Amino acid sequence: MKPRVVALALTGALILGIGALAFLTRARLTPVERGRRLAEATGCFACHGAEGIRGMANPGRDEKQVPSFEGTLMMYAKNPEEVREWIRDGGTKTRREDPDWQAERKLGVVRMPAFGRRLRASQIEDLVAYVVAVGGQNAPDDSLASHGKDRADELGCVGCHGPGGRLARANPGSLKGYIPPWDGADFTELVSSETEFREWVEDGVGHRFRSNPVAQFFLRRAPLHMPAFKKHLAPGDVEALWAYVTWLRAQPEDQPH
Numbered sequence: 207m208k209p210r211v212v213a214l215a216l217t218g219a220l221i222l223g224i225g226a227l228a229f230l231t232r233a234r235l236t237p238v239e240r241g242r243r244l245a246e247a248t249g250c251f252a253c254h255g256a257e258g259i260r261g262m263a264n265p266g267r268d269e270k271q272v273p274s275f276e277g278t279l280m281m282y283a284k285n286p287e288e289v290r291e292w293i294r295d296g297g298t299k300t301r302r303e304d305p306d307w308q309a310e311r312k313l314g315v316v317r318m319p320a321f322g323r324r325l326r327a328s329q330i331e332d333l334v335a336y337v338v339a340v341g342g343q344n345a346p347d348d349s350l351a352s353h354g355k356d357r358a359d360e361l362g363c364v365g366c367h368g369p370g371g372r373l374a375r376a377n378p379g380s381l382k383g384y385i386p387p388w389d390g391a392d393f394t395e396l397v398s399s400e401t402e403f404r405e406w407v408e409d410g411v412g413h414r415f416r417s418n419p420v421a422q423f424f425l426r427r428a429p430l431h432m433p434a435f436k437k438h439l440a441p442g443d444v445e446a447l448w449a450y451v452t453w454l455r456a457q458p459e460d461q462p463h
Contacts, residue, residue: 239374241336267314279341296320354450379427410434
């Protein structure tokens with residue numbers, strides 16, 4: 207084979223390899239994770255605290271501090287539409303039309319800005335998805351799935367996977383550079399069935415990845431590794447966790463949940 211032909215073949219193979227790697231490592235972020243990143247970039251965490259879970263002091267207001275997305279959210283927004291109004295307009299329609307609330311608002315040193323003219327409608331929807339997820343406003347009615355959500359909290363799963371297992375926290379060196387959320391498209395690349403889900407939960411890795419050299423390369427490089435929970439599980443835990451993940455993945459992506 208002529209040297210020129212060999213060079214062209216090698217160049218083509220290199221281009222294909224780079225393209226395949228780019229395809230495999232492409233980010234596939236959910237609305238919730240896009241919302242978290244946007245909230246950080248937009249300055250929301252300056253007042254609402256890291257990831258929106260600890261509001262700063264707000265002298266002058268009766269409540270004394272900026273509300274967090276977690277815990278106190280229901281005092282300010284009872285549904286996704288009201289969350290949307292807060293983000294877009296700086297307050298719900300009912301509050302903005304209330305003279306008493308307007309007077310009280312002026313007493314605080316910190317006031318919620320209106321982002322309607324700063325952000326696109328799609329960005330506001332991502333922020334709504336994130337706030338609703340952190341606030342836990344939508345939970346499964348099914349008792350087994352609800353128990354699975356509670357066990358995810360108790361076992362510490364949300365430390366890495368975020369509230370409800372829905373964030374893509376950074377994990378440098380891993381295949382995607384982040385921990386895949388349970389409701390994201392990346393999840394099915396790692397977990398194809400309940401059996402494989404059990405392997406990850408009990409042993410810290412799916413069995414098909416143990417003998418895969420490419421998978422092992424990225425698993426070894428990553429600083430964060432899935433723990434093996436086998437010794438810490440109660441009977442029925444895996445089934446409950448899987449029920450919650452199944453419920454979560456069945457929710458429409460365009461609906462905050």
